[in-house]
Amino acid sequence: MGATNDGGDSEKPTVDAEQLAWDTVNWEEVELANFRGLPWDELIDRLIRHALPIMRSAMSSGKIFTWCRERNAMIRLSRPDPWLPQDQEDLAFRSVSTAVQHFVKAAREGRGWSPAGGATMSSFFLGLCISAFPNEFRTLLREQKKRHHTELSEDTAIPSVPGPEEAVAAADEMNRLLDGIAPEQRRALLAKANGFSHAEIATQMNLTPRAVEGLIYRGRQQLSAFGEADK
Template identity: 25%
Template sequence: MPEPPGSTTESAQAAVPDVPEKPSPPLSGDGWRRLMRDLGAPRKKRTAEQDRGLFELLRQYEFRGPAYDIVMDNLAGAARRIMLAGIRNGSVFAECARIGRPVTDEGMIALLQEDAGEREEVVAELLAVCVPRFKRYALVDGGWKPNGGASLQTFLVGALVRELPNTFRKWARDHQRNKPGLTDPSRLSTFGRTPATDPVLHAVTADQIERALAGADPGIHVIAEMIRLGYPWAEIAQALGIGEKAAQQRWTRFTRKIGKIGKSDGNGNGNDESDEGGQR
């Protein structure tokens, strides 16, 4: 029996050919000259007139093709540098709080500020989310106005800042799911028996470690596990993607939160003071 007109069966759908996307028009010689003129010097702030020229050029070429790719690479590269620096020095989090979208997990903020690899991961995710939105809402739909006051760069960075709390929460959840399970009592009890390289582990009970680790960031879990297994600080630091001194400082701050360790070591650093044999 023949299919009725307008049928949406799989066979009817398969018969409908895909419509190829119209190719973007080639960039003319004048287009290239306008592009290079309005992009300006590397890492130098563009004028409002240059931004207006770029926008008009992109609109002429339907926000596709080589001009669009080059402009977005330029904007995204600058936005990446701004966000990496802002996360590291805390100014981005201050801006999030100012606009009513605070990020409040101090432990995870500290990890992000200390770990360059994690910052790169978060900013890359931000750009993956925000650049397509920027194209649609700011450029194609006309959300960005040449006479609106904000530059193209500021408009994109503002979008990244507004999205940061969402991306930050997702990143933090992923870390919590993937961190080592050191709160398992059967594993924690080995701290008191294993000849670890850090003598502070011999001064605390498994229960104390479990309570302290419950509120610690994932980096501390990694440090604790590697210390338990006898890794040197150089390898611990390499695993975290930070310097050896920074890794030791993170561990020192953690041990200071455990009262018994603080009392047994007057300067709060279990790595600097030991008996002649190197173990207590």
């Protein structure tokens, strides 16, 4: 296939031979379709569903910083104080969304996942998520610093920050709502929430920007409808 396994895995687990064989068959199928179409979208959705809860747990425990140092000793990130639940949630989504972009781009350029690398596809993708974290973390810190300076210069009151229980409840509610929409809508909404433009999302999903706009619009409409139904 001419691909290299440059994503790696986070903790070098024992390789699941059965899963690796299944991944190989699945990869050959989507490769024949040039990494486009419904099977490809479903594969991406499965990877997101696998990686997102792991990343969220690693954010909460602080293990993400250990993983980053293990992968690259030059990375000297540490848990900030405060380490707010909403920041953890935001970074988990950002890292996974960025990993999706890299995963899709690498696959279409012939340098994506390969069984020869020895890692299952889910481990490979999780490695991409972890690799994406440092830049997303630094970006978040810069954004927070900029907002803080803006608030001080405008002499405005700093908004109250939701407590941990409120943040966790909000995250759980959003995940429940996301489970109720179609995979392609969920993928478009996640990418949009993490700052990708319609054009960038369109490239990832092999759609037109107008089609992406429609997915996001319909996804938001469904989320609103689900939320209203629960009231």
